[in-house]
Amino acid sequence: MNEWLKDDERLDYLLAEDLRIIQSPSVFSFSLDAVLLSRFVSVPKRGAIVDLCSGNGVIPLFLSAHTNAKIIGVELQPRLYDMACRSIAYNKLEAQIEMKLGDVKAAPSELGIEKYDVVTCNPPYFLAHELSDKNVSEHYAIARHELHLTLEEAVYSASRLLKQGGKAAFVHRPERLLDIVTAMRANRLEPKRMQFIYPKYGKEANTLLIEGIKDGKPGLKILPPLFVYQENNEYTEEIRVMLYGE
Numbered sequence: 001m002n003e004w005l006k007d008d009e010r011l012d013y014l015l016a017e018d019l020r021i022i023q024s025p026s027v028f029s030f031s032l033d034a035v036l037l038s039r040f041v042s043v044p045k046r047g048a049i050v051d052l053c054s055g056n057g058v059i060p061l062f063l064s065a066h067t068n069a070k071i072i073g074v075e076l077q078p079r080l081y082d083m084a085c086r087s088i089a090y091n092k093l094e095a096q097i098e099m100k101l102g103d104v105k106a107a108p109s110e111l112g113i114e115k116y117d118v119v120t121c122n123p124p125y126f127l128a129h130e131l132s133d134k135n136v137s138e139h140y141a142i143a144r145h146e147l148h149l150t151l152e153e154a155v156y157s158a159s160r161l162l163k164q165g166g167k168a169a170f171v172h173r174p175e176r177l178l179d180i181v182t183a184m185r186a187n188r189l190e191p192k193r194m195q196f197i198y199p200k201y202g203k204e205a206n207t208l209l210i211e212g213i214k215d216g217k218p219g220l221k222i223l224p225p226l227f228v229y230q231e232n233n234e235y236t237e238e239i240r241v242m243l244y245g246e
Helices: 032-040 058-064 078-090 104-111 138-144 151-161 174-186 237-244
Strands: 010-014 019-023 048-052 070-075 097-101 116-121 162-172 189-198 207-214
Touching (some): 032 162, 032 189, 032 237, 048 058, 048 104, 058 078, 058 097, 078 097, 097 104, 104 151, 151 174, 151 189
Parallel strands (some): 048 070
16 A cells, blocks of 8 residues: 555545545645535536546546546646546546646646536635735645635636536635626626535535536526534534445
8 A cells, every 4th residue: 555655645535435545634635625516516427527626636536436427637736636646546547537737727728628518626715815824835725725726717717618508516615605606607607506515503604515507597596505513513414425425
């Protein structure tokens, strides 16, 4: 097993998918948001999917268990890209998943315009000036803050990649709802499905999932709320199934 790992990396389980993923506490570990997005997005049985801001390849890995579609992950940071490539190879998924090292803004010109059925994206949530913790590693800072990619740029690239009628799904923070809806509509992505995630009953939503159709007709469905924890701080049944399977 050690030949697959570097430095402080570890090999974690994706239990519901029966897969393994390489992670690092100092470089990158995926959050629940990636799980939520992978379960929320409408994926075709076949076709082609692009995952933008792929990190260590977690969303392509999640999606591979639920579709036969070809999946391309795009990641800017070489270290995260390398972790993703090794995870894909460890799980013997090279025939289905391909990683591309590069800028999300350049993805349409490099991968092809209007070629894909689905685009997923877990973009940086926070504005660049909100980076106040100087102890945050460069890898986490780039993944979480708009240092190299803004929300508008991510939505623009997603739209250019999609075929007409293709679907784009994003996970973000509820306080950026108007920003993401405005960006989607400005780029021919009509919001069609939305869901708010709450840490517990009685708490404010802290995560937003939204999916749009390129050149779709207006008509937004608000899905039932999803709660992460019960009062005893254990996962709710819905989250347990997402993480651990039936």
